Amino acid sequence: MKVIITEDLSKKFKSFIAVNKVNIEIEEGEIYGFVGLNGAGKTTTIRMLLRMMKPTDGKVFLFGKDIAKGFEQWNDIGYIVESTYAYPNLTVRENLELFFMLRKLKEKTLIDNIIEKLKLNEYQNILAKNLSLGNLQRLGLAKALIHKPKLLILDEPLNGLDPIGIIEVREMLRELSQNGTTIFVSSHILAELAKIATKIGIIHRGKLVKELTSVQLEKQLKKRLVISTKDNYKAIELLKQKGWVPSINTKNEIEILDERALSRSDEICKFLTNNDLPPYKLYPFEEDLESFFIRTIRNEEE
Ligand SMILES: Nc1ncnc2c1ncn2[C@@H]1O[C@H](COP(=O)(O)OP(=O)(O)OP(=O)(O)O)[C@@H](O)[C@H]1O
Numbered sequence: 334m335k336v337i338i339t340e341d342l343s344k345k346f347k348s349f350i351a352v353n354k355v356n357i358e359i360e361e362g363e364i365y366g367f368v369g370l371n372g373a374g375k376t377t378t379i380r381m382l383l384r385m386m387k388p389t390d391g392k393v394f395l396f397g398k399d400i401a402k403g404f405e406q407w408n409d410i411g412y413i414v415e416s417t418y419a420y421p422n423l424t425v426r427e428n429l430e431l432f433f434m435l436r437k438l439k440e441k442t443l444i445d446n447i448i449e450k451l452k453l454n455e456y457q458n459i460l461a462k463n464l465s466l467g468n469l470q471r472l473g474l475a476k477a478l479i480h481k482p483k484l485l486i487l488d489e490p491l492n493g494l495d496p497i498g499i500i501e502v503r504e505m506l507r508e509l510s511q512n513g514t515t516i517f518v519s520s521h522i523l524a525e526l527a528k529i530a531t532k533i534g535i536i537h538r539g540k541l542v543k544e545l546t547s548v549q550l551e552k553q554l555k556k557r558l559v560i561s562t563k564d565n566y567k568a569i570e571l572l573k574q575k576g577w578v579p580s581i582n583t584k585n586e587i588e589i590l591d592e593r594a595l596s597r598s599d600e601i602c603k604f605l606t607n608n609d610l611p612p613y614k615l616y617p618f619e620e621d622l623e624s625f626f627i628r629t630i631r632n633e634e635e
Contacts, residue, residue: 334360334361334396334397335358335359335360335361335394335397336359336360336361336363336395336396336483336484336515337357337358337359337365337382337393337394337395337484337515337517338357338358338359338392338393338394338397339355339356339357339378339381339382339391339392339393339394340356340391340392340393340394341354341355341356341390341391341392342354342355342356342357342378342381342388342390342391342392342393343355343388343389343390343391344374344377344378344381344386344388344389344539345389350539351374351377351539352374352377352378352381352388352539353374353538353539353540354390354391354540355374355378355391355536355539355540355541356541357534357541357544359515359517359532360515361513361515362510362511362513362514362515363510363515363516363531363532364506364507364510364516364518364529364530364531364532365515365516365517365518365530365531365532365533365534366518366519366520366523366526366527366529366530366532366533366534367379367517367518367519367520367526367534367536368519368520368521368522368523368526368533368534368535368536368626369519369521369535369536369537370521370537370630371521373521373536373537373538373539374536374538374539375488375489375519375521375536376414376415376488376519378536379412379414379486379488379517379519380414381393382395382400382486382517383410383412383414383486384400384401384404385414387401395410395484396409396483396484408436408437408480408482409482409483409484410482410483410484410485410486411476411477411478411479411480411482411484411485411486412477412485412486412487412488413470413473413474413476413477413486413487413488413489413490414486414488415488415489418473419461419464419469419472419473419476420461421460421461421462422460422461422462423460423461424457424458424459424460424461425448425453425456425457425458425459425461425464425468425472425475426444426448426457426458428461428472428476429444429447429448429472429475429476429479430444432476432479433479436479436480438479438480443479443480443481444479447475447478447479448475450475450478450505451471451472451474451475451478452471452501453468453471453472453475456468465493466492466493467493467494467495467498469493470490470491470492470493470494470498471494471498473490474487474490474502474505478509482514483513483514483515484514484515484516484517485506485509485514485515485516485517485518486517486518487516487517487518487519488519489519489520489521490502490518491503491520491522491525499525503528503529506518506529507529510529510531518530522623523535523622523623523625523626524621524622524623527547527550527622530547531546531547532544532545532546532547533545533546533547533550535626535629535630537629537630537633538633540633542629542630542633543629550622550625553625554619554620554621554622554625555590555619555620555625556592556595556617556618556619556620557588557589557590557592557594557595557617557618558588558589558594558595558598558601558615558616558617558618559582559586559587559588559614559615559616559617559618560579560586560587560588560589560601560605560612560614560615561585561586561587561612561613561614561615562587562605562610562611562612562613563610563613564610565581565585565586565587566581567610568587568605568608568610569581569587571604571605571608571610572587572589572601572604572605575604577589577591577594577601578590578591586614588618589601595617598615598617601615602615
Protein backbone atom coordinates (compact mmCIF):
# COMPACT_ATOMS: atom_id res chain seq x y z
CA MET A 334 0.00 0.00 0.00
CA LYS A 335 1.18 3.52 -0.79
CA VAL A 336 1.14 5.45 2.47
CA ILE A 337 2.02 8.84 0.99
CA ILE A 338 1.18 10.11 -2.49
CA THR A 339 1.56 13.71 -3.57
CA GLU A 340 0.27 14.88 -6.91
CA ASP A 341 1.82 18.05 -8.33
CA LEU A 342 2.04 19.43 -4.82
CA SER A 343 2.81 23.15 -5.01
CA LYS A 344 3.04 26.15 -2.73
CA LYS A 345 3.43 29.78 -3.71
CA PHE A 346 4.11 32.63 -1.31
CA LYS A 347 2.93 35.60 -3.37
CA SER A 348 4.92 35.18 -6.61
CA PHE A 349 7.63 33.01 -4.99
CA ILE A 350 7.28 29.28 -5.74
CA ALA A 351 8.52 27.44 -2.63
CA VAL A 352 7.31 23.97 -3.73
CA ASN A 353 6.88 23.25 -7.41
CA LYS A 354 4.80 20.27 -8.63
CA VAL A 355 6.28 17.67 -6.32
CA ASN A 356 5.19 14.09 -7.03
CA ILE A 357 6.15 11.53 -4.41
CA GLU A 358 4.97 7.97 -3.76
CA ILE A 359 6.01 6.12 -0.62
CA GLU A 360 5.29 2.47 0.13
CA GLU A 361 4.47 1.07 3.54
CA GLY A 362 7.57 0.42 5.68
CA GLU A 363 9.78 2.60 3.51
CA ILE A 364 12.16 5.20 4.95
CA TYR A 365 12.04 8.12 2.56
CA GLY A 366 14.93 10.56 2.99
CA PHE A 367 14.02 14.05 1.81
CA VAL A 368 17.20 16.06 1.23
CA GLY A 369 17.75 19.66 0.23
CA LEU A 370 19.76 22.76 1.02
CA ASN A 371 18.41 25.38 3.42
CA GLY A 372 15.36 26.97 1.87
CA ALA A 373 14.87 24.16 -0.69
CA GLY A 374 11.24 23.58 0.33
CA LYS A 375 11.45 20.65 2.78
CA THR A 376 9.53 22.18 5.68
CA THR A 377 6.90 23.68 3.38
CA THR A 378 6.34 20.25 1.81
CA ILE A 379 6.11 18.62 5.25
CA ARG A 380 3.65 21.24 6.48
CA MET A 381 1.45 20.46 3.49
CA LEU A 382 1.72 16.70 4.13
CA LEU A 383 0.36 17.36 7.61
CA ARG A 384 -2.25 19.85 6.40
CA MET A 385 -0.69 22.52 8.60
CA MET A 386 -0.55 24.53 5.40
CA LYS A 387 -2.86 24.39 2.39
CA PRO A 388 -1.21 23.76 -0.97
CA THR A 389 -1.68 26.37 -3.68
CA ASP A 390 -2.06 23.45 -6.06
CA GLY A 391 -1.92 19.69 -6.06
CA LYS A 392 -3.02 16.96 -3.69
CA VAL A 393 -1.81 14.84 -0.79
CA PHE A 394 -3.11 11.33 -0.16
CA LEU A 395 -2.22 9.62 3.13
CA PHE A 396 -3.17 5.94 3.51
CA GLY A 397 -4.93 6.31 0.16
CA LYS A 398 -7.20 9.14 1.30
CA ASP A 399 -7.23 12.75 0.14
CA ILE A 400 -6.33 14.80 3.25
CA ALA A 401 -8.33 17.78 1.97
CA LYS A 402 -11.59 15.82 2.25
CA GLY A 403 -12.49 15.11 5.87
CA PHE A 404 -9.40 13.04 6.61
CA GLU A 405 -9.69 11.35 10.01
CA GLN A 406 -6.57 9.25 10.42
CA TRP A 407 -4.37 11.85 12.12
CA ASN A 408 -3.92 9.56 15.13
CA ASP A 409 -2.01 7.13 12.90
CA ILE A 410 0.59 9.80 12.26
CA GLY A 411 3.43 11.09 14.43
CA TYR A 412 5.52 14.11 13.50
CA ILE A 413 8.18 16.62 14.35
CA VAL A 414 8.19 19.83 12.38
CA GLU A 415 11.08 22.29 12.62
CA SER A 416 12.19 23.08 16.13
CA THR A 417 10.52 20.67 18.47
CA TYR A 418 7.61 22.23 20.18
CA ALA A 419 7.28 21.53 23.88
CA TYR A 420 5.60 23.50 26.64
CA PRO A 421 8.61 25.21 28.26
CA ASN A 422 7.18 25.44 31.76
CA LEU A 423 6.12 21.80 31.95
CA THR A 424 8.48 18.96 32.77
CA VAL A 425 9.34 16.26 30.27
CA ARG A 426 6.82 13.88 31.91
CA GLU A 427 4.10 16.56 32.10
CA ASN A 428 4.62 17.37 28.41
CA LEU A 429 4.15 13.71 27.55
CA GLU A 430 1.12 13.39 29.86
CA LEU A 431 -0.47 16.37 28.13
CA PHE A 432 0.18 14.89 24.73
CA PHE A 433 -1.17 11.55 25.95
CA MET A 434 -4.44 13.28 26.85
CA LEU A 435 -4.61 15.31 23.63
CA ARG A 436 -4.19 12.11 21.61
CA LYS A 437 -6.90 10.53 23.80
CA LEU A 438 -4.67 7.56 24.55
CA LYS A 439 -5.65 4.92 27.09
CA GLU A 440 -2.70 2.77 28.18
CA LYS A 441 -0.78 4.67 30.88
CA THR A 442 2.28 2.43 30.29
CA LEU A 443 2.83 4.20 26.96
CA ILE A 444 4.32 7.18 28.83
CA ASP A 445 6.82 5.11 30.82
CA ASN A 446 7.69 3.05 27.76
CA ILE A 447 8.49 6.06 25.60
CA ILE A 448 10.51 7.74 28.40
CA GLU A 449 12.52 4.52 28.65
CA LYS A 450 12.92 4.17 24.88
CA LEU A 451 14.15 7.72 24.36
CA LYS A 452 16.44 7.48 27.41
CA LEU A 453 14.70 10.41 29.09
CA ASN A 454 14.47 8.79 32.56
CA GLU A 455 16.89 11.07 34.30
CA TYR A 456 15.35 14.17 32.71
CA GLN A 457 11.67 13.36 33.21
CA ASN A 458 11.22 15.91 36.02
CA ILE A 459 13.16 18.71 34.34
CA LEU A 460 11.31 21.63 32.78
CA ALA A 461 11.40 21.51 28.99
CA LYS A 462 12.89 25.02 28.87
CA ASN A 463 15.94 23.76 30.77
CA LEU A 464 16.68 20.84 28.45
CA SER A 465 19.67 20.75 26.14
CA LEU A 466 18.83 20.94 22.42
CA GLY A 467 19.54 17.21 22.04
CA ASN A 468 17.21 16.23 24.88
CA LEU A 469 14.54 18.61 23.63
CA GLN A 470 14.80 16.80 20.31
CA ARG A 471 14.39 13.48 22.17
CA LEU A 472 11.26 14.85 23.84
CA GLY A 473 9.97 15.80 20.38
CA LEU A 474 10.61 12.27 19.17
CA ALA A 475 8.91 10.86 22.28
CA LYS A 476 5.82 12.93 21.44
CA ALA A 477 5.95 11.78 17.82
CA LEU A 478 6.23 8.12 18.81
CA ILE A 479 4.20 7.73 22.01
CA HIS A 480 1.07 6.50 20.23
CA LYS A 481 2.95 4.05 17.98
CA PRO A 482 1.95 5.74 14.73
CA LYS A 483 1.91 3.92 11.38
CA LEU A 484 3.43 6.95 9.65
CA LEU A 485 6.18 9.18 11.02
CA ILE A 486 6.93 12.54 9.42
CA LEU A 487 10.10 14.08 10.77
CA ASP A 488 11.65 17.41 9.82
CA GLU A 489 15.38 17.39 10.67
CA PRO A 490 15.03 15.01 13.65
CA LEU A 491 18.78 14.62 14.06
CA ASN A 492 19.43 18.33 14.65
CA GLY A 493 21.08 19.01 17.95
CA LEU A 494 21.77 15.37 18.79
CA ASP A 495 25.31 14.32 19.74
CA PRO A 496 26.99 11.53 17.71
CA ILE A 497 25.70 8.80 20.04
CA GLY A 498 22.22 10.32 19.98
CA ILE A 499 22.31 10.33 16.17
CA ILE A 500 23.21 6.63 16.09
CA GLU A 501 20.49 5.80 18.63
CA VAL A 502 17.81 7.66 16.70
CA ARG A 503 18.94 6.08 13.43
CA GLU A 504 18.73 2.62 14.99
CA MET A 505 15.31 3.41 16.38
CA LEU A 506 14.01 4.56 13.00
CA ARG A 507 15.44 1.45 11.35
CA GLU A 508 13.74 -0.77 13.94
CA LEU A 509 10.43 1.07 13.51
CA SER A 510 10.52 0.65 9.75
CA GLN A 511 11.35 -3.06 10.11
CA ASN A 512 8.16 -3.31 12.14
CA GLY A 513 6.17 -1.70 9.34
CA THR A 514 6.20 2.01 10.25
CA THR A 515 6.55 4.26 7.21
CA ILE A 516 8.96 7.14 7.77
CA PHE A 517 9.33 10.40 5.88
CA VAL A 518 12.41 12.18 7.17
CA SER A 519 14.09 15.38 6.01
CA SER A 520 17.64 16.60 6.44
CA HIS A 521 20.05 18.93 4.71
CA ILE A 522 22.78 16.30 5.12
CA LEU A 523 22.55 13.47 2.59
CA ALA A 524 25.15 11.32 4.38
CA GLU A 525 22.95 11.19 7.49
CA LEU A 526 19.91 9.97 5.63
CA ALA A 527 21.69 7.63 3.25
CA LYS A 528 22.54 5.36 6.19
CA ILE A 529 18.90 4.52 6.83
CA ALA A 530 16.81 5.61 3.86
CA THR A 531 15.42 3.04 1.43
CA LYS A 532 14.69 5.85 -1.02
CA ILE A 533 16.11 9.37 -1.33
CA GLY A 534 14.44 12.41 -2.85
CA ILE A 535 16.50 15.52 -3.53
CA ILE A 536 14.62 18.81 -3.54
CA HIS A 537 16.19 21.95 -4.94
CA ARG A 538 14.53 25.34 -5.29
CA GLY A 539 11.17 23.69 -4.71
CA LYS A 540 11.56 20.98 -7.37
CA LEU A 541 12.13 17.29 -6.78
CA VAL A 542 15.27 17.04 -8.91
CA LYS A 543 16.21 13.42 -8.24
CA GLU A 544 14.68 10.37 -6.66
CA LEU A 545 16.60 7.14 -6.23
CA THR A 546 16.71 3.99 -4.13
CA SER A 547 19.68 3.29 -1.87
CA VAL A 548 20.92 0.72 -4.43
CA GLN A 549 20.67 3.24 -7.29
CA LEU A 550 22.44 5.84 -5.14
CA GLU A 551 25.38 3.47 -4.56
CA LYS A 552 25.60 2.86 -8.34
CA GLN A 553 25.53 6.56 -9.17
CA LEU A 554 28.44 7.49 -6.95
CA LYS A 555 31.39 8.10 -9.26
CA LYS A 556 34.31 5.77 -8.77
CA ARG A 557 37.85 6.42 -9.96
CA LEU A 558 41.31 4.94 -9.76
CA VAL A 559 43.94 7.11 -8.05
CA ILE A 560 47.61 6.51 -8.81
CA SER A 561 50.92 8.07 -7.74
CA THR A 562 54.36 7.34 -9.16
CA LYS A 563 57.75 9.07 -8.92
CA ASP A 564 56.94 10.97 -12.15
CA ASN A 565 53.21 11.45 -12.60
CA TYR A 566 53.50 13.55 -15.76
CA LYS A 567 55.53 10.86 -17.51
CA ALA A 568 53.07 8.22 -16.24
CA ILE A 569 50.19 10.23 -17.69
CA GLU A 570 51.86 10.30 -21.11
CA LEU A 571 52.34 6.52 -20.99
CA LEU A 572 48.77 5.89 -19.84
CA LYS A 573 47.46 8.09 -22.67
CA GLN A 574 49.42 6.02 -25.18
CA LYS A 575 47.60 2.98 -23.77
CA GLY A 576 44.25 4.63 -24.46
CA TRP A 577 43.36 5.75 -20.93
CA VAL A 578 42.22 9.30 -20.14
CA PRO A 579 44.14 10.22 -16.99
CA SER A 580 44.19 13.62 -15.29
CA ILE A 581 45.96 15.24 -12.35
CA ASN A 582 43.90 16.04 -9.25
CA THR A 583 44.45 18.85 -6.73
CA LYS A 584 46.74 16.59 -4.68
CA ASN A 585 48.98 16.02 -7.69
CA GLU A 586 47.84 12.43 -8.04
CA ILE A 587 46.75 10.75 -11.25
CA GLU A 588 43.05 9.99 -11.57
CA ILE A 589 41.35 7.77 -14.10
CA LEU A 590 37.61 8.39 -14.05
CA ASP A 591 36.83 5.52 -16.40
CA GLU A 592 35.40 2.81 -14.11
CA ARG A 593 36.96 0.06 -16.26
CA ALA A 594 40.30 1.12 -14.77
CA LEU A 595 39.14 -0.23 -11.39
CA SER A 596 38.81 -3.80 -12.63
CA ARG A 597 42.01 -3.47 -14.65
CA SER A 598 44.15 -1.94 -11.91
CA ASP A 599 46.52 -4.97 -11.89
CA GLU A 600 47.22 -4.49 -15.56
CA ILE A 601 47.81 -0.73 -15.09
CA CYS A 602 50.14 -1.41 -12.17
CA LYS A 603 52.16 -3.93 -14.20
CA PHE A 604 52.33 -1.59 -17.19
CA LEU A 605 53.69 1.31 -15.14
CA THR A 606 56.13 -0.94 -13.28
CA ASN A 607 57.46 -2.33 -16.58
CA ASN A 608 58.06 1.28 -17.62
CA ASP A 609 60.12 2.00 -14.49
CA LEU A 610 57.27 3.90 -12.79
CA PRO A 611 55.99 1.47 -10.13
CA PRO A 612 53.00 3.07 -8.40
CA TYR A 613 53.52 3.77 -4.72
CA LYS A 614 49.84 4.59 -4.44
CA LEU A 615 47.06 2.88 -6.36
CA TYR A 616 43.59 2.76 -4.89
CA PRO A 617 39.93 3.02 -5.87
CA PHE A 618 38.23 6.18 -4.72
CA GLU A 619 34.47 6.57 -4.41
CA GLU A 620 32.73 9.92 -4.52
CA ASP A 621 31.25 10.81 -1.15
CA LEU A 622 27.57 11.47 -0.70
CA GLU A 623 27.92 15.19 -0.15
CA SER A 624 29.81 15.58 -3.45
CA PHE A 625 27.07 13.58 -5.16
CA PHE A 626 24.45 15.85 -3.60
CA ILE A 627 26.27 19.02 -4.72
CA ARG A 628 26.86 17.55 -8.20
CA THR A 629 23.15 16.73 -8.56
CA ILE A 630 22.17 20.25 -7.58
CA ARG A 631 24.80 21.86 -9.85
CA ASN A 632 23.63 19.78 -12.83
CA GLU A 633 20.15 21.09 -12.18
CA GLU A 634 21.37 24.70 -12.27
CA GLU A 635 23.27 24.36 -15.55
N1 LIG B 1 5.32 31.72 5.24
C1 LIG B 1 6.23 32.02 4.30
N2 LIG B 1 6.16 33.18 3.61
C2 LIG B 1 7.05 33.46 2.62
N3 LIG B 1 8.07 32.64 2.26
C3 LIG B 1 8.19 31.49 2.91
C4 LIG B 1 7.28 31.10 3.97
N4 LIG B 1 7.65 29.88 4.42
C5 LIG B 1 8.73 29.52 3.69
N5 LIG B 1 9.06 30.47 2.80
C6 LIG B 1 10.16 30.40 1.83
O1 LIG B 1 10.03 29.21 1.08
C7 LIG B 1 11.31 28.63 0.83
C8 LIG B 1 11.32 27.20 1.32
O2 LIG B 1 11.31 27.21 2.74
P1 LIG B 1 11.35 25.88 3.61
O3 LIG B 1 11.26 26.30 5.04
O4 LIG B 1 10.34 24.96 3.11
O5 LIG B 1 12.80 25.32 3.28
P2 LIG B 1 13.60 24.11 3.94
O6 LIG B 1 14.05 23.26 2.82
O7 LIG B 1 12.80 23.49 5.01
O8 LIG B 1 14.85 24.86 4.54
P3 LIG B 1 15.62 24.68 5.96
O9 LIG B 1 16.51 23.49 5.80
O10 LIG B 1 16.38 25.96 6.04
O11 LIG B 1 14.58 24.53 7.01
C9 LIG B 1 12.33 29.52 1.50
O12 LIG B 1 12.88 30.38 0.54
C10 LIG B 1 11.51 30.30 2.51
O13 LIG B 1 12.08 31.56 2.76
